[in-house]
Amino acid sequence: MSKIFGGRYEVLERIGAGGMAIVYKAKDQLLNRVVTIKVLREQFATDDDFIRRFRREAQAVASLSHPNIVSVYDVGKEGDTEYIVMEYVEGRNLKEIIREYAPLSTDQTINLARQITSxxxxxxxxxxIHRDIKPHNILVTADGHAKVTDFGIARAVSSATVTHTGDIIGSVHYLSPEQAKGLQSNEQSDIYSLGIILYELVTGRVPYDGETPISIALKHLQEQPTLPSKLNPRVDKEFERVIMRAIAKSSEQRYASAKELLEDLNHIQAGRPINHPEVFPVDDLEATMTHHGMGKVLAPVSVRDEEPKSDLKPTKKKKKRWPLITAIIVILLLLTGGGIALRNYLLVGTTKVPNVVGQTLPTAGTYLKSAGLALNPEVKKEFDDKVENGLIISQDPAADTVVKVGREIQVVVSKGPDTGTFPDVTTSPMSKADAVNMIQNDGFKGKITFATQSNPTIPKDYVIQQNPAPSATWPKSGPITLTISSGPDNGSSSGTINMPNVINKSSADAKTILQQNNLVPLVETQDSTTIPADFVISTSPNPGEAVQQGSQVTIVVSRGPGPLALNIKKDVSALVAQIISVMPRDDKDYVKH
Incomplete structure (x- = not known):
């Protein structure tokens, strides 16, 4: 029996998981709609801080109403389990799209960027403030509509509620410099994270990567990113300026607000230039960091001095020394933490990745667990003609690779062959070219094999038979066979005859007569009040005209209503006229009006 939350939300399937919650697809039995339920993980159920953060997500997002933000419908508690009910979005997260399609064009990226920025x-x-903007938290529907989700660490900002925190939460690849320093996030932090996503969309890679989270965080503070156009020359120069300004390390150089960023995106989409200087951060610590083997670096954002300003002007030497000392202290603190993290990483044992290709997810999970590994919850699914639905197509890392214990293994699961309803290409004899176009337009891409067969009634190069049959469910890449007419064989009569007279005959009789004369009838229909329905009105060629056997002829068949309807109409009109003639004068005038 499936789990039901709040007496109305029936769990259908698990669709994802994050560090704080497990996500399910469910059905709201009361409103008969599909929803998403986010359930707090069991290990956090007794943690008051996490529960407060979890409830704060619902309260924060529930106050928002925007087409590009996932809506929150309900929040509740089932026993000891906290949950949130949210809008269900049919689509993929932006990280999956980046892995499969990046780099995207400038136009595609701007289209997504405008929606996310809005x-x-x-x-x-x-x-x-979202505080965790990353492609994993952005869902995109099949028609390109983006929705931001997972405000799990969103924080309402007001003078009454803001408190300082040193927590650095979220994916380190999209972390702003102020978050990497342990400073409080602000609106510009979200803009920086979005800028990293835009960089990744147009280049296919993040600007900062490394072996450990600490090394990546340091790069956010120190290193200058490669210009996107150097990785992808097709990147629009104006758009590149927008990206570089969004990911500027200095808050003074970065966009001050999402509104300001959106205005520039609108300018570029409209083909208008943007008016602000290009961002090329100055590298004040290059010599120091190079000396320590850290490569080219950038000066970190300076810390504001809150002490009263002195009338005495500091010396030039002192001005340069304080930012340098501050930066060195920050880096030493980070390196200390990095050293501990590195030591812990090196102390973890290794294991060999088992082969899970061809297995189901539960079986693969068992294999990986026995090897000290885990299955990545973000399972990618693809159509595959050779691998059965529900079985694993591929894995990363590959089997027999030696990795650290505890690593997550990414797998791709088969959805089976992509199928569709096969079209009918044998009705009203269809040419070979038209049949192929119809099949391909319906999404069937399999190899088409052509067989030929003589036929006295179907013209040359027209379809006689098809395999698969009309309306059959068939794999989109499955083989297709079409039998094509080669016309009448050598023994068939193929001379010139006079067009038989089939006018006023039923369509069935007319077809039989024409086919007996080795002619191919094509049927057209027309309204008629003189010829009964399903009887022939006219033919082309006309009766008695010369026609080549084996060729097509057209018969025009009546759709009705036929002569009976006309007579009834005349009788009714006469009856109405008769009634009016015997009515008093005033009533006649009333009827006429």
Missing amino acids: AIQNAHEHHI
Whole structure:
């Protein structure tokens, strides 16, 4: 029996998982609609801080109403389990799209960027900072509609509620420099994270990567990113300026608001230039960091001095020394934490990845668990003609690869062959070319084999038979056979005859007569009040005209209503006229009007 939350939300299937919650697809039995339920993980059920954060997500997002933000419908508690009911979005997360399609064109990226920026602007206007903008938290529907989700660490900002926190939460690849330093996030932090996503969309890679989270965080603070156009020359220069400004390390150089970023995106889409200087951060610590083997670096954002300003002007030497000392202290603290993380990483044992290709997900999970590994919850699914539905097509890392214990293994699961309803290409004799076009337009891409067969009634190069049959469910890449007419064989009569007279005959009789004379009838229909329905009105060629056997002739068949309807209409008109003639004068005038 499936799990039901709140007496109305029936769980259908698990669709994802994050660090804080497990996500299910469910059906709202009361409103008869599909929803998403986010359930707090069991290990956090007794953690008051996590529960407060979890409830804050519902309260924050419930106050937002925007087409590019996933809506929150309900929040509840089932026993000891906290849950949130949200809008269900049929689509894929942006990270999956990046892995499969990046780099995207400038136009495609701007289209997504405008939607995401609009969502972030709406949240900021309601004093909500997302704090974890990354492609995993952006869903995209099949028609390209983007929706921002997972406000699990969103924080309402107001003078009454803001408190300092040193927590750095979220994916380190999209972390802003202020978050990497442990400083408080603000609206510009979301803009920076979005800028990293835009960089990844047009280049296919993030600007900062490394072996450990600490090394990546340091790069956010220190290194200058490669210009997107150097990785993808097709990137529009104006759009590149927008991206570089969005990911500027200095808050003074970065966009001040999502509204300002959206205005520039609208300018580019409309073909208008943007008016702000290009961002090329100055590297004040290059010599120091190079000396320590860290490569080319950038100066970190300076810390604001809150002490009263002195009238005495500091010396030039002192001005340069304090930012340098501050930066070195920050880096040493990070390196200390990085050293501990590196030591813990190196102390973890290794294991060999088992082969899970061809297995079901539960079986693969068992194999991986026995090897000290885990299955990545973000399972990718693809159509496959050779691998049965529900079985694993591929894995990453590959089988027999030696990896650290605890690593997650990414798998791709088969959805079986992609199928469709096969069209009928044998009605009203269809030419070979038209049949192929119809088949391909319906999405069938399998190899088409042509067989030929003589036929006295179907013209040459027209379809006689098909395999698969009309309306059959068939794999989109499955083989297709079409039998094509080669015309009448050598023994068939193929001379010139006079067109038989089939006018006023039923369509069935007319077809039989024409086919007996080795002619191919094509049927057209027409309204008629003189010829009964399903009887022939006219032919082309006309009766008695010369026609080549084996060729097509046209018969025009009546759709009705026929002469009976005409007579009834005349009788009714006469009856009405008769009634009016015997009516008093006033009533006649009333009827006429």
